Amino acid sequence: MMKKKTSAELGMEKKRNAIAVHNRLANAVLEEKKKMEKEGLEVPPVTISVKGDDRPLWQPEKYFNKNFKSYLEQIRKVHGLSVTEIGIIFILSQHITYENNLITNTDGTPVIKKDLEKILGIRQNAVDKHMAALIKKGVFASVKVRKSVNYYLDPRIAYQGNRIDTTLLSMFHIKLDSFK
Incomplete structure (x- = not known):
């Protein structure tokens, strides 16, 4: 004999069903969006809402970073990044500026x-050692401006924005074709 479900169990089942429907519809929309973009159409951002799904909507900050795990993993394998170097990349990726990946302070001035x-x-000698190694490995680029140096993070590792500028990409010595 089948046990009768309580109202709480029915509510949870309804919620799980709504979430499953939401996820499948969202995946279908994303796939269709990709197809349309390949056809050359500019598709605006789309959101899906399913009645019964009472999870709060995610409200991102105005700007947020996109991290590209596979590219960083390939650099790690090729160049043997240490845990410390990966930590430096992560910390400094939180300081990149919109669409140019310049490492800046919270007030927008370039870091020195x-x-x-x-x-x-970490101490200055450790900063010098790690930054020199990361520049050599192609993770960061340094550009001398007057008496100081500006640092840029490779946008194939982390980026803020919609379109990556080819000038920014050309600053990094690792070719795009070398990592596929």
Whole structure:
């Protein structure tokens, strides 16, 4: 004999069903959006809402970073990134500016070596050693501006924005074709 479900169990089942429907519809919409973009159509952002799904909608900040795990993993394998170097990449990726990946302070000014020491919580000689290694490995690019140096993060690792500028990409010595 089948046990009769309580109202709480029925409510949970209804919620699980709504979430499953939401997820399948969202995946179908994403697949269709990809197809349309391949055809050259510009598709605006789309959201899906299913009655019964009472999860709160995610409200991202105005700007957020997109991290590209597979590219970083390939660099890690090729160049043997240490845990410390990966930590530096992660911390500094939180300081990139919109659409140019310049590493900046919270006030928008480019970081200098003294700022890196504070942000990373390590001494100047360690900053110099790790940044030099990460620049050599193609993770960061450095550009001398007057008496200071500006640092840029490879946008194939983390990026803020919609379109990656080819000039920004050309700053990094690892070719796009070398990682497929």
